[in-house]
Amino acid sequence: APAVEPPVVPASTATVEPGATAPAPDVAGTPAVVTTTSEVSSTMSEGETALLQTAAVHEQRNELDSAVTVYEQVLAQNPYNVHALSQLASICRHQERFHDAVMYLQRIVQLDSSNGELHGAVGHCYLMLSQRSSKIPAVLQALWHGYQAYSKAILHLKDGHDPNLWYGIGLLYERYGALMMPCNEQMAALKHSAEALSAVLRMDPAFEKRAEIYYRLGLIFKQQGHVQQSLE
Structure with a gap:
């Protein structure tokens, strides 16, 4: 599996407030808006x-x-x-x-290689491809391309505080961690996922998929052994 390093999450030390019980997660993701200069x-x-x-x-x-x-x-x-x-x-x-x-x-x-929104849209497409393939090599390849695209989006966006972008990054790391047996690398991927998803709620407390994010964070905290935090 390719080594995936975490993008820098804005204000990653802030905490997440517990929310209401969430419905089953929606894996479709939120498409980034494509604009051109x-x-x-x-x-x-x-x-x-x-x-x-x-x-x-x-x-x-x-x-x-x-x-x-x-x-x-x-x-x-x-x-x-x-x-x-x-x-x-x-x-x-x-x-x-x-x-x-x-x-x-x-x-x-x-x-237009410096358009961050374009790179974010490419990242979203690869994230969706990773969720639709049943073959591990294809999933890993899609995740790697998605990671590269999201990294370029962060590099080129004037304002990196884009909740849709970090929502996609959180799903990417969650998907990557789900492919592994319990190990340190899986825990690292889940940690990066939780940081990115938590960042979404800090950037936009009224984010459209906030209930799903709470659901996903609950599952991640449970896997990390944080039972009380998961219940909250």
């Missing part, structure tokens, strides 16, 4: 503009397959059309086609 925007031809307008209409009507077809036509004219790539990645993530989403996102990253 003006630096990668380029002047589009009239043909590209018309196709993008047509694709947008299909999206508004929830005709996603038709929208994908039109966005691909845009890329046939201009392989570096960032808007088309971004929308295709978004649709693929919505349809849980995470391999395809990574492909489109990586093409944008080639144009």
Whole structure:
């Protein structure tokens, strides 16, 4: 298994207040928002503009397959059309086609490698891939790529206090620890997971998935032998 070092969690020494009883955990994760900078925007031809307008209409009507077809036509004219790539990645993530989403996102990253939100979106896709594979080597590979993407997101984001980002990092370490038999490395992974998930609640006490986070923290504390903290 690859060695995974923890990203630096903001204000990791703060404590977590106990919450209400949580429902079963939702492993879907929270997708990061993909944005692009003006630096990668380029002047589009009239043909590209018309196709993008047509694709947008299909999206508004929830005709996603038709929208994908039109966005691909845009890329046939201009392989570096960032808007088309971004929308295709978004649709693929919505349809849980995470391999395809990574492909489109990586093409944008080639144009804008300093965009932290893009790296965060790539990390989320790899996290989802790790949860959908039943083969350990594939899971480990997805987790490693996810870790690398999240690390780049932290490096490039102007404000690292993004609860969605740290939520994903917490799930990544939890998934990594779940693959192991009880050992020091598993305890380290669970510790990093708890720190990241706790950071989410400090950044945003009203976080949408806070009940799930309390549930996950309870399970982690139980595995760590902190019975009273787990019950809280």
